[in-house]
Amino acid sequence: MTSLEATIAHVVDTAGFVSSDFHVHGIASPDSQVNDVNRANQFAGEGVENLVATDHHVHKDYLPAIAAAGLSQWVTSTVGEEITTFDYGHFNSYPVSIDPSVPSGGSTDWGVAAPPGRDFPQYDTYNLAPEGVYDLATTNAQSTPATTVQVNHIDSHFAPLKIDTSQVPPLDSMSAEDRANRRLAPDDPPPGRLFFGFPALELWNGNDRGHQSEFLDERIGIWMNLLDQGLATTAIADTDTHRFHNLRTAGARSWTAAPPARDEPARLQPAEVAASVDAGRVVGGQGIYVRSRLLADDGSGAVADHDWGGATTVRSADGSVTFEVTVQSPAWAQWDRVEVYSNAGGNVSSRVLDPGAPYLYTATPLITRSEGDCDPESTGDGHFDIDVVAVDPDVEGADRWEATLRFSFPELTADTWFVAVVKGSDGLCGPMFPVYPSDLEVAPNLGAPDVLAALVDGNVNEGGTMALGSTNALYYEH
Secondary structure (H helix, E strand, O other), rough: OOOOOOOOOOOOOOEEEEEEEEEEEOOOOOOOOOOOOHHHHHHOOHHHHHHHHOOOOOOOOHHHHHHHHHOOOOOOOEEEEEEOOOOOOOOEEEEEEOOOOOOOOOOOEEEEOOOOOOOOOOHHEEEOHHHHHHHHHHHHOOOOEEEEEEEEEOOOHHOOEEOOOOOOOEOOOOOHHHHHHOOOOOOOOOOOOOOOOOOEEEEEEEOOOHHHHHHHHHHHHHHHHHHHHOOEEEEEEOOEEEOOOOOOOOOOOOEEEEEOOOOOOOOOHHHHHHHHHHHHOOEEEOOOOEEEEEEOOOOOOOOOOOOOOOOEOOOOOOOOEEEEOOOOOOOOOOOOOEEEEEEEHOOEEEOOOOOOOOHHHOEOEEEEEEOOOOOOOOOOOOEEEOOOEOOOOOOOOEEEEEEEEEEEEEEOOOOEEEEEEEEEEOOOOOOOOOOOOOEEOHHHOOOOOOOOHHOOOOOOOOOOOOEEEEEOOEOOOO
């Protein structure tokens, strides 16, 4: 037997934030077969510090399995639930408590309670509308004072309910027949008024290139349409992991702000995680950790950021602000492009050009900067350079890529929001293989004379999962 000792270096500084996955399924879910100890080991191994259990209509806790596996130093758990309607989307609620007297632990019944045999529309019994789902999830016997709710894989909510977020306010175009098909009351809420502003929206769920495309090409504009209307809601990135193989734990995650000295799994409080979600103190990423600040340039020193105890809104006497973006990643997560989205230049969202998806929206950045020499597509005042920092000289490859960019916005005359997205570009950056192995093209590698050499040659322009990160919105209040 050969013994091997290895050191893993922590190269990205996430102090003050805790990495969470808000959408996790295990053995208690009817569509997953992964036992609790295996799931705890997987998330601890991937560096996720807070595993939010969201099985379909089951309340469960991974803490016993985490403790049994000796992983309490590395990962904790929040009890949650995926409220799973058949007709208009899924909703995660967390934190919740567990009722040990029932097999489900006290799941949320999104169908309206009715006497036996009378739970049909002909007896005026309908499913709860979205607002009713939220009200029940936050006030039922297993909710807590901190319980919050996110809309999962949001295209499966806004599209079936035909909610157009570009309308002011957001309106649906559901006909009476549409409502009947989804077992919704014909006039409660009134026609056109099915939209409800949930605290959080799962914009990005998954682990591969296709999931990233769903986020950027179909969903991000839905969120930004709401921001344009002053309807603040928090963007969530997570995995919706179900399987043991093709592990989605190696995917998108959200870092939530935590109080000082509580950014460790053993000290984290589920109520504090929910409070950060409600307040928009969240940044998301896969390979990339991106933070932002909004600085008043009027000499007041006022700052908006995502930190615990801070403010996400800033005022400036002369309307001038600076949007600051700080990016970190391990050296294996390559990126070269920083995008700023903001309504400072007008509406940035646009309807997806697909007749079958008229309620989905993408968005165009207001400013784009590229690393190195000026890129023809780069807008603003030029390029930026990435610093490579040797975090641990005793560990080969323990390097961090980092950069800080600043964008000036003088004389703003209206309320304005700002979001940063950071990504790696095909043809310039390599994918995150083998850390994230999905989507790498087969032909250039298995068809090569030396397969191993081909797999470790950087794989530029060979598909694969690219590095990606995004912030939640910060706001200038006029």
